[in-house]
Amino acid sequence: MTASPRVLIGHGTENDFVVLPDPDGTVWPEARLDAALVRRLCDRRAGLGGDGVLRLVRTAHVPDAPAVLGADLAACEWFMDHRNADGSFAEMCGNGIRLFLHALISEGLLDRAACIEGLLVGTRGGPRRVGAAEGGGYWVDMGPAREFGRGSADLDGHTFPGLAISMGNPHLAALTDVDVDGLDLTREPAFDAALFPEGVNVELINELEPGTHIRMRVHERGVGETRSCGTGACAAAYAALTHAGRTEGTVVVDVPGGRLSVQIDPRTTVLTGPAVLVAAGSLSQEWLGA
Numbered sequence: 001m002t003a004s005p006r007v008l009i010g011h012g013t014e015n016d017f018v019v020l021p022d023p024d025g026t027v028w029p030e031a032r033l034d035a036a037l038v039r040r041l042c043d044r045r046a047g048l049g050g051d052g053v054l055r056l057v058r059t060a061h062v063p064d065a066p067a068v069l070g071a072d073l074a075a076c077e078w079f080m081d082h083r084n085a086d087g088s089f090a091e092m093c094g095n096g097i098r099l100f101l102h103a104l105i106s107e108g109l110l111d112r113a114a115c116i117e118g119l120l121v122g123t124r125g126g127p128r129r130v131g132a133a134e135g136g137g138y139w140v141d142m143g144p145a146r147e148f149g150r151g152s153a154d155l156d157g158h159t160f161p162g163l164a165i166s167m168g169n170p171h172l173a174a175l176t177d178v179d180v181d182g183l184d185l186t187r188e189p190a191f192d193a194a195l196f197p198e199g200v201n202v203e204l205i206n207e208l209e210p211g212t213h214i215r216m217r218v219h220e221r222g223v224g225e226t227r228s229c230g231t232g233a234c235a236a237a238y239a240a241l242t243h244a245g246r247t248e249g250t251v252v253v254d255v256p257g258g259r260l261s262v263q264i265d266p267r268t269t270v271l272t273g274p275a276v277l278v279a280a281g282s283l284s285q286e287w288l289g290a
């Protein structure tokens with residue numbers, strides 16, 4: 001076991017993560033990286049701070065991988081082992097997977113030039129193809145948005161009706177005329193637990209240009225309000241296109257932490273955006289032992 005484990009801090013449109021390199025699964029076996037330690041790492045005062053944790057690990061060292069990747073197991077050398085800040089697992093993270101690839105490249109575990117075509121990465125939501133974009137940033141083939149009903153969320157004195165959408169993980173994407181910038185998202189939204197038995201990420205969306213440009217804020221399952229959510233941006237773009245009566249197109253999604261682009265066609269959804277590494281160092285023995 002490494003005495004002082006290496007750690008990186010990074011973000012994708014200010015959705016920020018503690019990144020733990022563990023290529024051979026020897027530093028952070030699941031028993032060590034338990035929910036309590038994830039919460040401590042993500043604590044913004046007593047830890048490093050983040051909306052979640054990403055472990056950079058080879059798929060061969062993830063016990064869940066065969067069940068979630070099936071026939072694609074052998075094609076996914078790497079697995080994005082993602083946790084929310086409350087310690088829970090999530091199926092997918094659109095900002096996290098871009099940062100995951102960026103961190104693999106920056107740690108010398110992959111060559112950026114070899115990532116232009118993209119590679120399959122394992123996630124608990126299944127395999128996803130992710131690649132380095134020619135002009136900078138990263139793209140992810142997120143698979144199709146799957147609509148599974150209509151619901152609503154109660155937040156800040158409003159009821160927001162929207163579409164229930166799976167991007168691997170669950171979303172309620174609600175277009176609204178209420179100015180989303182003025183909302184207080186500090187409390188947990190109330191939602192229909194029968195529609196969302198595993199909880200839900202809630203996106204509040206203002207249309208800026210119908211079907212092409214939206215503004216979004218998000219309350220994430222297992223975290224609270226974050227400054228961006230990649231899967232949420234895909235769900236929001238799908239809801240905006242549907243509202244415009246279209247099944248394909250490119251939607252620019254402005255979030256408090258920056259801008260994402262989502263390209264949708266009837267077959268799939270491609271999310272493009274930045275990934276930034278802020279710092280690299282090691283966890284202290286004093287903090288680990290406390």
Ligand SMILES: N[C@@H](CCC[C@H](N)C(=O)O)C(=O)O
Nearest residue numbers: 090093094095169229230231
């Ligand atoms: N911020 C992420 C989504 C992370 C998981 C989410 N909180 C959930 O529990 O489903 C993204 O960029 O997609």
